[in-house]
Amino acid sequence: MNPHIVGLVMVLPLAFGMVFCATGCQSHSPGPEAQSVRSPLSGKKILMVIAPKQFRDEELFVPREYFLVRGATVTVASSATGQIRGMLGRTFSPDAKLADVSAADFDAVVFVGGAGAEAYFDDPVAHKLARDADAGGKVLGAICIAPAILANAGVLKGQSVTAFASVREILIAGGARVMDSSCVREGMIVTADGPAAAEEFAADVAKALTSN
Numbered sequence: 001m002n003p004h005i006v007g008l009v010m011v012l013p014l015a016f017g018m019v020f021c022a023t024g025c026q027s028h029s030p031g032p033e034a035q036s037v038r039s040p041l042s043g044k045k046i047l048m049v050i051a052p053k054q055f056r057d058e059e060l061f062v063p064r065e066y067f068l069v070r071g072a073t074v075t076v077a078s079s080a081t082g083q084i085r086g087m088l089g090r091t092f093s094p095d096a097k098l099a100d101v102s103a104a105d106f107d108a109v110v111f112v113g114g115a116g117a118e119a120y121f122d123d124p125v126a127h128k129l130a131r132d133a134d135a136g137g138k139v140l141g142a143i144c145i146a147p148a149i150l151a152n153a154g155v156l157k158g159q160s161v162t163a164f165a166s167v168r169e170i171l172i173a174g175g176a177r178v179m180d181s182s183c184v185r186e187g188m189i190v191t192a193d194g195p196a197a198a199e200e201f202a203a204d205v206a207k208a209l210t211s212n
Contacts, residue, residue, distance in 0.1 A: 039071030044209050046072050047106040049098060049126065051116030052080035057088040058195040059112045059143050063202035070206060077101045079119065087114050099125050103132035108209055113144020113164065113194070120149045121170075127153035134189075139208040143192040143201050147171055150189070160184055161191040 046067050050060055060076070067074050078084060078094040085091050103109050109129060111117065120126035130153040133140045142150050147163035150156050151174030161176045162184045171178050182197040183190070185204040192201035 040210055041067060041206060042071035044072045044108070045106045046074050046108045046110060046205075046209075047101055047103070048074060048076045048110045048112055049120070049129070050076060050078045050084060050092065050094065050112045051114055051119055052078055053084060053119075054087050054114050054116030055084065055092075055112050056114030056117075056144055056195050057086035057090045058198045059114060059201075060086065060092060061090065062195075062198035063110065063112075063143075063205065066199060066202035067206070072209075075101070075106070079123070079125070087116075098129070101129070103129055103136055103138055106133075106138065108139035108141065108205060109133040110141040110205060111143070111146035111149050113142070113146040115145075117144065117146045117149065120146075121152055123149075130155055137188065139188050139190065139205055141190040141192075141201065141205045141208075143198065144194045147176075147191045150174075150191075151176055156189070159189055160186045161189065162193045163191060164194050 048060065048064060064074050075095045076092065077096040077098045079098045081094065081097060083091045083093050126149050130140060130150050134155040140150065140155065144164045145167045147161055148167040148170040151171045156171060157175035159176050160179050161171055162179050162181050163171055168178045183192040183200045183204055185208060188208055190201065190204045190208055
């Protein structure tokens with residue numbers, strides 16, 4: 001075969017590869033718009049409050065993961081320190097002590113449910129945190145029995161909310177309108193009735209954060 005033809009056959013695939021990479025490879029690097037779509041909570045700071053024992057596992061881990069993958073910074077606080085065991089056996093070590101956090105430092109405050117959340121029903125520190133978040137125009141969330149904390153803090157008067165069935169009378173006594181729904185968002189307050197609604201709850205908290 002003519003050596004000139006051999007050389008041309010060898011060069012053509014290399015040239016084609018260089019052209020392809022110069023055009024097609026660039027599409028794999030997302031621009032600022034794509035990054036913002038994937039990180040809608042970028043720059044948002046969320047405080048999640050768990051019980052000193054027996055928090056409900058899904059109500060912490062599902063929303064926390066939902067917030068993190070969308071770019072939020074998540075801090076978990078509790079009145080207890082060290083490893084806390086959830087109702088289903090998973091454990092978590094809080095990032096901060098409940099008494100040391102301030103609603104002013106966060107865009108959202110979320111109370112996680114589970115049997116142990118009853119420890120905050122009459123807790124003045126938890127009540128102050130809820131009232132400060134409400135007064136500061138923060139997103140305020142609670143799931144399962146945790147909406148009772150908000151009711152006892154006095155921030156649910158006239159609000160449409162939901163909660164686990166066992167605490168709905170507490171919500172009514174606190175002046176709330178209890179809805180028969182898995183998740184309710186009214187303004188900056190988001191409530192949900194239990195672990196099955198954990199992802200829906202997280203999505204509504206995110207919507208409230210991005211609607212500001």
